[in-house]
Amino acid sequence: MSTRAEGMVAGVLRRTWAMTWKDVTVELRARERINAMLFFAALVLFIFNFALGPDQEKLREVAPGLLWLAFLFTGMLGLGRSFQAERENECFEELLLTPGDRESIYFGKLAGNVLFMVTAEALILPLFGILYNLDIWGLLPSLALVAFLGTVGFSAIGTLLAAMTAHLRAREVMLPLLLFPLTVPVILGSVRATATILAGGGLGEVSHWLKLLGGFDVIFLVVCPLVFEFVLEE
Amino acid sequence: MEERTVVASAQWASEHGRVGAGASLAAKVLGAAAALVLAAGLYLGLVVVPPDAVQGDVQRIMYLHVPSIVTAYVAFFVVFCTSVLYLWKRDLRFDAVAVASAEIGVVLTGITLATGSIWGKSTWGVWWTWDARLTLTAILFTIYVGYLMLRSFAEDPRAGARYGAVLAILGFLDIPLNHFAVYWWRTLHQPSSIIRPGGPSVASTMLVPLGINFAGLVLLSIYLLLERVRLERIRHRTIEVRLKRGRRG
Amino acid sequence: MGNWGFVGLAYGLASVALFSYLLLLKGRLRGAQEELAALERDSGRRTR
Numbered sequence: 001m002s003t004r005a006e007g008m009v010a011g012v013l014r015r016t017w018a019m020t021w022k023d024v025t026v027e028l029r030a031r032e033r034i035n036a037m038l039f040f041a042a043l044v045l046f047i048f049n050f051a052l053g054p055d056q057e058k059l060r061e062v063a064p065g066l067l068w069l070a071f072l073f074t075g076m077l078g079l080g081r082s083f084q085a086e087r088e089n090e091c092f093e094e095l096l097l098t099p100g101d102r103e104s105i106y107f108g109k110l111a112g113n114v115l116f117m118v119t120a121e122a123l124i125l126p127l128f129g130i131l132y133n134l135d136i137w138g139l140l141p142s143l144a145l146v147a148f149l150g151t152v153g154f155s156a157i158g159t160l161l162a163a164m165t166a167h168l169r170a171r172e173v174m175l176p177l178l179l180f181p182l183t184v185p186v187i188l189g190s191v192r193a194t195a196t197i198l199a200g201g202g203l204g205e206v207s208h209w210l211k212l213l214g215g216f217d218v219i220f221l222v223v224c225p226l227v228f229e230f231v232l233e234e
Numbered sequence: 235m236e237e238r239t240v241v242a243s244a245q246w247a248s249e250h251g252r253v254g255a256g257a258s259l260a261a262k263v264l265g266a267a268a269a270l271v272l273a274a275g276l277y278l279g280l281v282v283v284p285p286d287a288v289q290g291d292v293q294r295i296m297y298l299h300v301p302s303i304v305t306a307y308v309a310f311f312v313v314f315c316t317s318v319l320y321l322w323k324r325d326l327r328f329d330a331v332a333v334a335s336a337e338i339g340v341v342l343t344g345i346t347l348a349t350g351s352i353w354g355k356s357t358w359g360v361w362w363t364w365d366a367r368l369t370l371t372a373i374l375f376t377i378y379v380g381y382l383m384l385r386s387f388a389e390d391p392r393a394g395a396r397y398g399a400v401l402a403i404l405g406f407l408d409i410p411l412n413h414f415a416v417y418w419w420r421t422l423h424q425p426s427s428i429i430r431p432g433g434p435s436v437a438s439t440m441l442v443p444l445g446i447n448f449a450g451l452v453l454l455s456i457y458l459l460l461e462r463v464r465l466e467r468i469r470h471r472t473i474e475v476r477l478k479r480g481r482r483g
Numbered sequence: 484m485g486n487w488g489f490v491g492l493a494y495g496l497a498s499v500a501l502f503s504y505l506l507l508l509k510g511r512l513r514g515a516q517e518e519l520a521a522l523e524r525d526s527g528r529r530t531r
Binding site for chain 3: 276290291292294295298299302337338341344345349352355356458461462465468469471472475476479
Binding site: 160165168174178181188192219224227231233 | 419
């Protein structure tokens with residue numbers, strides 16, 4: 001690679017990292033987001049246990065769906081807040097003034113969102129295993145792969161939509177309304193793959209779902225940063 | 235950026251004579267043609283073609299259900315193309331066609347859902363099944379209803395056009411992915427009997443009303459599109475006049 | 484509901500939907516035209 005190209009790539013990475021680091025440090029100080037996400041997830045898991053009763057078989061059947069319900073709703077909570085700081089402090093204009101490509105802003109925000117969501121998932125999963133009596137430890141690598149692919153896809157579109165809906169009226173309704181229909185492939189793929197894995201099937205059995213998740217991720221990781229600039233312009 | 239879109243809007247609104255005139259001749263002709271073709275399709279589908287050997291007369295719902303969803307897909311493809319063109323050229327005419335096409339697509343998708351549900355009730359006894367086609371149609375409907383809502387909730391029509399265009403691009407790319415996901419999850423619906431290697435397994439007598447109704451719906455959609463774009467033109471002209479008044483004080 | 488009942492329901496709903504959209508569109512057009520006409524009349528008066 002020529003030195004000029006190297007310089008450009010280094011610049012993008014540096015700006016992306018700066019954005020992510022800013023979000024992470026802000027969160028570490030107040031821990032607002034992660035707390036809300038975890039509390040909500042625990043609530044979901046508990047309430048569904050109450051709703052579905054003590055029948056272990058029934059619980060085992062719906063368990064994968066419940067796990068992803070917890071993951072997705074907490075992810076949504078996190079996404080909803082990912083541009084909150086910028087909106088509240090009216091920093092959007094500042095974001096635009098910062099020198100550098102819009103792609104860095106997108107990837108920086110995306111990395112932050114994925115980080116938060118994965119952290120929440122890592123804490124929710126053991127809780128889930130305990131509450132629903134499932135042995136997840138042996139299956140951890142497979143479950144983690146599916147969760148990661150799903151999280152990246154969900155956050156790829158979610159970050160873009162969060163920026164878009166940040167200025168809108170009724171933003172709390174618009175974000176889920178727009179996000180969930182678009183991420184149906186991710187939701188279906190993740191839930192079905194998780195279900196098969198929890199039932200004992202290996203990664204080979206879910207290869208088509210993994211391909212779908214991977215394909216989804218690649219497509220939107222390319223398209224979303226490209227259209228992100230149109231979302232930010234004023 | 236603002237200046238450019240306002241100028242483009244003004245040019246569009248001022249050209250082609252009075253904005254206040256009624257529907258163009260082309261539109262009126264298309265509307266009449268649509269009515270004729272649909273009437274023919276209706277007659278063929280309901281009267282001429284014999285009832286299905288297995289399902290009986292309820293199968294006739296197909297002559298409405300299938301052309302409806304196919305036309306909707308065409309409409310959403312138009313939304314995709316005009317959205318890309320709008321983001322590229324910033325000509326508000328593209329955006330006008332996009333929103334018009336989306337509205338029509340939503341109406342047609344709604345009709346597809348309703349007729350699909352009714353057909354399902356008549357053959358399987360339930361108003362809703364989570365089979366692949368119905369589920370996909372429901373998702374499609376939600377995506378483009380979201381598109382229309384997004385546009386209406388944006389404070390500024392230009393921002394609405396921009397956001398809508400981005401969403402339309404994402405939505406259209408999503409459609410094939412949705413297809414794979416939902417089909418792998420479910421296959422209760424009858425397999426796609428028209429587009430399959432080896433030719434259609436639908437009787438040729440059935441293809442005729444299907445084709446005619448499809449043509450009729452396309453004609454109708456174009457007519458509705460022209461009228462809806464005319465509405466956008468009037469709205470843009472109104473904004474332009476307001477802006478001029480504002481400047482004069 | 485008999486077979487033809489379902490068919491009638493389906494075609495009927497579709498017709499109602501399409502007609503309603505058309506009528507609403509005509510209504511919106513009328514409203515927008517009136518608004519524009521009123522606005523242009525007003526502007527005309529002001530420049531004099």
